[in-house]
Amino acid sequence: MSEVAKRFLEYVSYDTQSQEEQNVIPSTKKQLILAKKLAEELEGMGAENVRITDQGYVYADIPATTNKPAPVLGFIAHMDTAPSFSGKDVKPKVIENYDGKSICLNPDLDIWMTAEDFPDLKHVNGQTLITTDGNTLLGADDKAGIAEILTMADWFLKHPEEEHGKICIGFTPDEEVGRGADGFDVKAFGADVAYTVDGGPLGELTYENFNGASGRVTIHGRNIHPGSGKGQMKNALLMGMEFQAMLPVFENPMYTEGYEGFFHLDSMSGSVEEAKLDYIIRDHDMDRFEEKKKLFVMAAEFMNYKYGKGTVEAYVKDSYYNMKEKIKPHMYLIDKAKASMEKLGIQPLIEPIRGGTDGARLSYMGLPCPNICTGGHNFHGKFEYITVEAMEKVTELLIEITKSFIF
Incomplete structure (x- = not known):
């Protein structure tokens, strides 16, 4: 199995469900366990300036390999899962060469994800599908984003011959309860512009939100x-x-x-x-x-x-608030992501987010930050799924976007 899939399956084993109406960050201490693991992984792969704050924010840098002009580019994902559905004891089901038919997630409880109820399943026919067992959410929102960012970072660190500017990485707690940006230190993060990797189906690219x-x-x-x-x-x-x-x-x-x-x-x-x-x-x-x-x-x-x-x-x-007004002066962020998708054969899906991301808050804090897909579907519930192929493609996309930022 590919590196990004292995990472993802490991991360979803961590229960990081956040909790509403808490006065502290993170809202649940268990998020700190994953934060520590991610910091250790970044250090192990050779990232620089790895640090974890008392509130569970994880930051790291990948040094530039070029002397050419390039803005400092950031990638951000969140560690918590939604409080609306259990994220404890996630037991993912891996279905190789998915046949496009309805899936029995849990025979004991007779829980089915039907092709009729979820017609997008037909688009992943023949791929390796990762689903829940019907008792929990999966956690692709946003552990797929974390896995994709770390796999991208590891690739660049193993390929110093590839030219790129400085890359900043950030993982946040409590995004699902609307507080992911509360303790985010934009200045210390160090990026000029960034992307959150927190979207849905492959190709999704958004700079408007509620x-x-x-x-x-x-x-x-x-x-x-x-x-x-x-x-x-x-x-x-x-x-x-x-x-x-x-x-x-x-x-x-x-x-x-x-x-x-x-x-x-x-x-x-x-x-x-x-x-x-x-x-x-x-x-x-x-x-x-x-x-x-x-x-x-x-x-x-x-x-x-x-x-x-x-x-x-x-x-x-x-x-x-809607990040559109803060992204409009930096539309090259959308143009570069769109061009990178097209280069990789990904159909761009540019449409408004019917929700919010850390990127919306961060854009108003001075860090323009549109949102990129993770490849996941049906977030926040037992019918959540993602494919290995989508995660691999998003990893390629992050690499391609980073390369494109050498001006």
Whole structure:
């Protein structure tokens, strides 16, 4: 099996699931275990200036092999996996020469990844497929990106005759909970420009992302015995359902695509006495993004008018913004990545991210940072998969992009 695949299969054995609503970085100490392993691996292959911070950020440099003008180029990936689905005890299934048919991920639980539900499977017919066993996510988001960056770095260190400028490598914790850039030291990282390797299918290349915010609604009810609750009970759960019904029905992830934004009810918990609803709010257009946040707050204000002051508390916090405005002055980053893809026979898929990356935050911190594919599919759930061939191709792509930065 290829080096990039071996690395990937090793990295997914580490449980690095991050956790929401923590006041420390990393949000889970187990991310530090993988961070230490990656730092040791970088040192072992001969990378320079390898360091790991108390917060789990890993940095390293690959020295330039040319005296020709070249910007310092960075590659960044994140170590954590999404809190929405288990990343513990990942047991990947390796399917060689995949036949394009439906796959039984777990016979005991009768979990199938069907060709009908996931039509993109037909594009990987004949390749070596890596899937989950139906109990966990896989972790290609973003351990595939880590494996690809490290395999690229190892290749350059073993081929000093290949001309390239200085390469900076960074691995971050807590990207999945929106805090991957919080402790990232752009100045110490040292790159002029960078790419996050955190995208999806082979060929994906993105420099537009959602403007993102998180929203929380806390509803204070009044619990009275249901036998005598008339005129007195305030059921917080029912009021939560009413709040959700006030938001636009079709501005929902189930009904949106492309540049269309949404309100996403991510979790709801509570009782008659108190309920909490957690949302993510997204839109590519800043004006529509602001309108969505305003509507969210207005819905809470109406509920307070209807049920009494203090019944509903609504809190909205911005998470990140569309990186497009920060990338536009540096469109050569997109041109070079696109040209490198075409040179390798990869069809570029330039489309907006319906999500966010560390690169969006970093672009606003002064490091222009569009996003490149990893080759993975169906992130954040049990139907996640990737192919060995896609990871090999992305590794080649990173090498080709780096070479192209000698001006």
